[in-house]
Amino acid sequence: MPTDRSHRQPDEAGAPTTHGATAVAVPSRADELRDRFAGLDRVPGVPKPDPIVVADHVTRHFGGMTAVDVDHLEVERGAITALIGPNGAGKTTLFNLLTGFDKPSTGTWTFEGRSLSGTPAAKVSRSGMVRTFQLTKALSRMTVIENMRLGATGQPGENLGAALIPGLWRSREREITAQAEELLARFKLDTKRDDFAGSLSGGQRKLLEMARALMSKPTMVMLDEPMAGVNPALTQSLLGHIQSLRDEGTTVLFVEHDMHMVRHISDWVVVMAEGRIVAEGPPQSVMNDQAVIDAYLGAHHGTDLGDDSLLDEAEPAPGATDTTPEGTR
Amino acid sequence: MDWTRILTNVVGELVAPTTAAYALAAIGLNVHFGLTGLLNFGQAGFMLLGAYGFAISTIAGWPIWAALLVAIACAVVFGLVLGIPTLKLRGDYLAIVTIAAAEIVRIIGRSTALTDLTGASSGLRGNSYKESFQALSPFPDGNTAIGPLEYSNNSSNSWWIRIVGWVLVALACLLVWRLKNSPWGRVLKGIREDEDAVRSLGKNVYAYKMQALVLGGVIGAVAGIIYVLPRAVQPDSMGRPMTFFVWTILLLGGAATVFGPVLGSMIFWGALLLIKSVMRSTVPAEVMGTQQIEQFGWIVVGVTLMLLVIFRPQGMLGDKKELAINAH
Numbered sequence A: 001m002p003t004d005r006s007h008r009q010p011d012e013a014g015a016p017t018t019h020g021a022t023a024v025a026v027p028s029r030a031d032e033l034r035d036r037f038a039g040l041d042r043v044p045g046v047p048k049p050d051p052i053v054v055a056d057h058v059t060r061h062f063g064g065m066t067a068v069d070v071d072h073l074e075v076e077r078g079a080i081t082a083l084i085g086p087n088g089a090g091k092t093t094l095f096n097l098l099t100g101f102d103k104p105s106t107g108t109w110t111f112e113g114r115s116l117s118g119t120p121a122a123k124v125s126r127s128g129m130v131r132t133f134q135l136t137k138a139l140s141r142m143t144v145i146e147n148m149r150l151g152a153t154g155q156p157g158e159n160l161g162a163a164l165i166p167g168l169w170r171s172r173e174r175e176i177t178a179q180a181e182e183l184l185a186r187f188k189l190d191t192k193r194d195d196f197a198g199s200l201s202g203g204q205r206k207l208l209e210m211a212r213a214l215m216s217k218p219t220m221v222m223l224d225e226p227m228a229g230v231n232p233a234l235t236q237s238l239l240g241h242i243q244s245l246r247d248e249g250t251t252v253l254f255v256e257h258d259m260h261m262v263r264h265i266s267d268w269v270v271v272m273a274e275g276r277i278v279a280e281g282p283p284q285s286v287m288n289d290q291a292v293i294d295a296y297l298g299a300h301h302g303t304d305l306g307d308d309s310l311l312d313e314a315e316p317a318p319g320a321t322d323t324t325p326e327g328t329r
Numbered sequence B: 001m002d003w004t005r006i007l008t009n010v011v012g013e014l015v016a017p018t019t020a021a022y023a024l025a026a027i028g029l030n031v032h033f034g035l036t037g038l039l040n041f042g043q044a045g046f047m048l049l050g051a052y053g054f055a056i057s058t059i060a061g062w063p064i065w066a067a068l069l070v071a072i073a074c075a076v077v078f079g080l081v082l083g084i085p086t087l088k089l090r091g092d093y094l095a096i097v098t099i100a101a102a103e104i105v106r107i108i109g110r111s112t113a114l115t116d117l118t119g120a121s122s123g124l125r126g127n128s129y130k131e132s133f134q135a136l137s138p139f140p141d142g143n144t145a146i147g148p149l150e151y152s153n154n155s156s157n158s159w160w161i162r163i164v165g166w167v168l169v170a171l172a173c174l175l176v177w178r179l180k181n182s183p184w185g186r187v188l189k190g191i192r193e194d195e196d197a198v199r200s201l202g203k204n205v206y207a208y209k210m211q212a213l214v215l216g217g218v219i220g221a222v223a224g225i226i227y228v229l230p231r232a233v234q235p236d237s238m239g240r241p242m243t244f245f246v247w248t249i250l251l252l253g254g255a256a257t258v259f260g261p262v263l264g265s266m267i268f269w270g271a272l273l274l275i276k277s278v279m280r281s282t283v284p285a286e287v288m289g290t291q292q293i294e295q296f297g298w299i300v301v302g303v304t305l306m307l308l309v310i311f312r313p314q315g316m317l318g319d320k321k322e323l324a325i326n327a328h
């Protein structure tokens, strides 16, 4: 489990905060959410006590094929919601729709009560919903720190006119840089500060992309397979980062196709198969759901979903599984 | 072989107004391609529009500042017209549309329907629009020799146009340097790398690409004015080959660098003249006539461009390390 220091989040002004007794806060937040979710029905589309995203009748067709057909979905504010499902279930497509990178065939959705359907991607991001990509989009020929700075908002120098007058943007640039350096330290990328992003390993790029997304202090982050291709040693700290985001009040929706990755950190799990939501529930109960077992049957014939050997299959280094579980929860 | 004469000519070529005009056009293209990754294959169109805008409004009796504004306005409108339908699409669309649009400008310019305005294919004589520019010169009439170079002070191919041309080049370099190292330039660079990533970070990619297209086009239009001031506006001399030369110059000097376009233009025109002069005085006329040597020069340009892209894609001033990184 990552140390307390690595859990620390820079506050609004970019100065470090102690953030209370983090070690105690982590489990209590998870417990509180577990209680909040305990009373909910475990059915697809179940209403949440405090939803931040509400989607209705969202469909996306590619030719004759239906990639997404979500009747109703609510994502709880301040929780870690995992969106899982076998490959091709439509998870990435749903992400693309919600974040404005793709246009739905039908459907509407709101974010923090405001309609976001038809909103361009950049505006979605500015409204506080920031995503990462399944295929990492580190800006290879820019340095790590420049990648980070690009994630910041409120830099007047990003206007053509103001860019000509450094006096108008230097001080903001210093704030942004300080904030970026803190995040890099937290994600253990500070030694790579001035390297080209293209020279990082796959896992480090995932971390960079996530750190960069946090530069704008989003209310909700959407991570598309943040663990894919990440080496087991980093997986552990990545899971820790996701949890600490939640503990600081950020809503997290993340995609994963292997349910074992999500079991220990998610507060709620939404299962997709063939474009539809087939099950929802707390992580432990959802794994025993018949619809979920059916959905995964194509991929893992007849295996028990709780069996950790599945994880070995998906992960090149089996050692990872031993370190993931209980402590993190 | 008269080396003194040849070298004098080459040195003269390095500071020629045409060299400055091409440097400026390549700086504009650098804003498109080097900073933003936009594939503009119609820079000559921006240049020709600038030249027409300036010449026609001057002939109509407008003062020089108004004529300059007209040229800039033409480039802005052309940039918007090209950008609005294409910048939301994949990069290749802009490339195709710019090639076609620049040709359309040239073909419309040379059409007989517009003879009164553009002089059709014979174009506009330099003397009909040079006067207001020459009148601004602070120098007395006459010739001045600096070292081996001697030009008239004010008329046509003058010191005055050289000074103005190179001052503009310096200002454009300063502008690009300032912008490249600003947060605005950082967004452009991000767009060059991966525009979806930049979109996901909340930047309006379309607006940035449009700004870059228009800004680079305006610099191209000013380059067009410098290009035609010592000669005439001839649409057929400002077609696809011109765009091709501007690209060669940019890649030769190094895209995404501040001084690459300037160095590229000097080396391009200097080397071309050197090759042609040396060949003219060494190759017997029976083997290669002047005409053929002229064409051979362009073959050398083509081969150079190919070798450059293969062996030194970062150009002379580019950062090898940066380019070595696989973009995706």
Ligand SMILES: Nc1ncnc2c1ncn2[C@@H]1O[C@H](COP(=O)(O)OP(=O)(O)O)[C@@H](O)[C@H]1O
Pocket: A062, A066, A067, A085, A086, A087, A088, A089, A090, A091, A092, A093, A094
């Ligand atoms: N741009 C596209 N064109 C055609 N089919 C697509 C496109 N994007 C996704 N699909 C199809 O939609 C389905 C869902 O894909 P995706 O959302 O990527 O699944 P997941 O992320 O759950 O693995 C797949 O069958 C995929 O082939």
Ligand SMILES: [Mg+2]
Pocket: A091, A092, A093, A134
């Ligand atoms: Mg996917």
